[in-house]
Amino acid sequence: MRDSVGNLVRLRLVYLARLREAFSSAGERLELAPHDAPTVAAVVATLRARGGAFESELAPGRAVRFAVNQRLVRADHPIADGDEVAIFPPVTGG
């Protein structure tokens, strides 16, 4: 049973603006490897490990912003099963 080593975390990822183009995707379903206290940073680490555009766009030092369930959060924000996690560049509206 997965819950013995961590919670099952199935996420809906949303990519926006430059990241949507760089990843050639508006989003995807992601099942996070079992993790004790999963955060946005764990999602980023998982994506980065894919290499390619994910690795370069999400490299440390790149300005990236996050929203969990459509609210702005920091990378240390906890996530839970069923969350919508959006990853995007700093906003430039107005």
Place this chain on the structure above:
Amino acid sequence: MRDSVGNLVRLRLVYLARLREAFSSAGERLELAPHDAPTVAAVVATLRARGGAFESELAPGRAVRFAVNQRLVRADHPIADGDEVAIFPPVTGG
């Protein structure tokens, strides 16, 4: 000859808003007594000496504003023959 003791100073006085009502006058011609370096303050002193509303409205400490030839000035602003001197309460537009 008056110029031996000071310049002849004939002014057009303008009273506005509360002062216009208090003086029951929108303005008047005033010939200032000969004076070496006449300023707005000399005009105010002349009016104040009349007593009544002039004395009370222009009493020291009352908030009064001045314009010479339609530009805001302080009481120590010099005046010259032919000037228009306006005396009014602090402005409250907008």
Place this chain on the structure above:
Amino acid sequence: MPVRVQSDDFDGGAEIAKLRTADRSVGAVVAFIGTVRDLNDDAAISELTLEHYPGMTESALQEIVDEAKARFDIRDALVVHRVGALAPGDQIVLVVVTGAHRGMAFDACEFVMDYLKTRAPFWKKERREDGERWVEARASDDEAAARW
């Protein structure tokens, strides 16, 4: 004309559009509209009369606009101020400032209003149930103008 004094009402939207579309380098428009409130110091106002100093008003407003243009990196500025008898809800004054970016446009618009409140020769007289009275200048307006 960048400054106007008139008894007629003004169309804020049309004035904003005129200034905005006259210059394609404009990226930010800040507008202020001052209106007659129905209450002042908790007393109901039935009428507000704006008196001014006809010879001086336009030049005082123009000087304020010129000063705003000298101090702030803005594209253009407009001031329209009404005089005469107004009712609660009526528009009194419009200030529109255009600029390439918003920061300077906000600052310039607030500067124009703060200076107008302390340097433009307008006076307000309120009619209330218990009679008429001249509106007193507010110390907060002097403080606001002193910031600049």
Place this chain on the structure above:
Amino acid sequence: MPVRVQSDDFDGGAEIAKLRTADRSVGAVVAFIGTVRDLNDDAAISELTLEHYPGMTESALQEIVDEAKARFDIRDALVVHRVGALAPGDQIVLVVVTGAHRGMAFDACEFVMDYLKTRAPFWKKERREDGERWVEARASDDEAAARW
């Protein structure tokens, strides 16, 4: 509705009038209109496309408006933001704030814009002669938002 996201243009004058006349205690209206400039970093812009995060946009704007109402003594606030393809000179965003007095209305309007610029999920893409590029966030916007 105090916040709206739409591809259609808006009528700034009508929106201002609606907010202004809805409340007779209003004495001050501050409005901001952001528009598409014809130049950015000295390059001519032929088109600007606004992308947003549909699920989040309205709630992010609503949160900013609620925050402005909590922080400043204002009467009401409105935000209209456009999305989709825009041309130079087009209107992008409208913020209107009403208050009894001008100081708080100016502050609240600038606060809403500063927060919107850093917290509302909109992204601009410019089309220039040499192709398309995403507009980069400006450090000055972060600094402006950090003031509040």
